[in-house]
Amino acid sequence: MKRLIERGLMFGNLIPVTAPALVERYNRALHHLTGRRTGLSDFHIDISGFSPEIGEELDDPLYLNRNGVNRQFILLSTDQKSAPLLNASFSTSRGILRQFIEENETQLFALTARDAVAGELVNSVFSVADPERLMEIRRIRVEADTTSGTVRDAEELGRLTDRFLGEEDAWFDDVLIAEMITIAKRTGDVTRNPVRLKQMEFRQENFWTAHFGGTYLFRGVAHPAILTAGDPAPLAPLMDHVYGLEARNHVAKFLDLNGLVEPVVRAPGIDGAAILRQKMDFIVVDAAQEAGLDLTGATRRDIRNLARDHADRLPSEYHALRRLVAWAEEGGPWPRVSSEDPAYFYTLRASDVADADLVNMLLAELCPKDVRQLFICHKELFYRLYAGWSETKKSYVADFLAREYAVDKAGARRALFGFEAPMEEVPPPPPVTAERRPPREEIIARVGPWGAIPRGR
Known part of the structure; x- marks a missing residue:
């Protein structure tokens, strides 16, 4: 992980705590919440106040997240709103903390000038050892106060x-x-300087949790389902539709029925073909790792040369994406990619829905060779997979992310996942006649770029 840390790709944007007064405030809050203290004189904290150094010192990476639920937090500064959330157990936790800080920024600025603010993201359960408890998590309430009350x-x-x-x-x-x-x-004088934090509560209908092997719970959609990277059997009693991620046809049908995804090549405001070409490069890098080829200092041209020289050894998803790019850029033959094809989920991104981030997280897990989307949308999984890569792939991926993503994170996210409203209403397509074949845009609108999703295998 040293490469990632040196390039700011791991533990980046953490808040340094070095002043003795801040360390003491943190210790008061830590003791207030957990009954423990740190002996460190300096450390770094994330948006929740969790410190990887303190976690190592206490030999407890969950010292602020007991049982993986009801995350506790320590705020020393409102600057924490821009920090990441480490060891996340729920996909919604960072967004809730950030919104809480932004909504109460003035009050928190005043409070943290004298003391630490300690609190908890409270729901109705204290453990999810039993899968049924997941269904009880519907609202998250934020409770917070200074250590002195x-x-x-x-x-x-x-x-x-x-x-x-x-x-x-x-x-x-x-x-x-x-x-x-x-x-x-x-x-002090609360009539002139009122001290009051907004009582905030958040509905939690659709979310990812690290529990049970990594589980996506979709309740607030027209056709609810649970998708899991773990064993679906323990979750089966919770909902009518529970699928493992390996059940590609069922997952594809769920995404399509709920309108959660759209083809990359059809998304407005982005260069879909360029995005697919980059995905192809990542697939080449993965194949090169399997073949033991050296990627040190490899440029885009080098990756393309590798693809030409070893075309017969590249996996099927590479060739499916190549045909889709040829169709989009050159009017090549119409590509047919079924949901069973390894390339299928690489051709998708989240549509313009409220849970777009959650859907992109799911797609990242379904397309682990797309290391850029994996890093942006599912860091926990990225770090876990990174640890098992060859040194040459680690070097290439770290260099690529530092060069192509870290320098303009907002721009990269906008280029990949941004939404742009259409400039004008699209007129209905004219009728199809024997003399006129429907243009590609009409075909996409009807069945997507790969054809209709089959009902079964």
């Missing part, structure tokens, strides 16, 4: 102030006044 005290002071102003004889209630003065010494 500033928010709680401010709410109490507000309640006492309302009572003082509303009760007729409150001016003569010495106990009430003394209690208000005591709390105000800790909170």
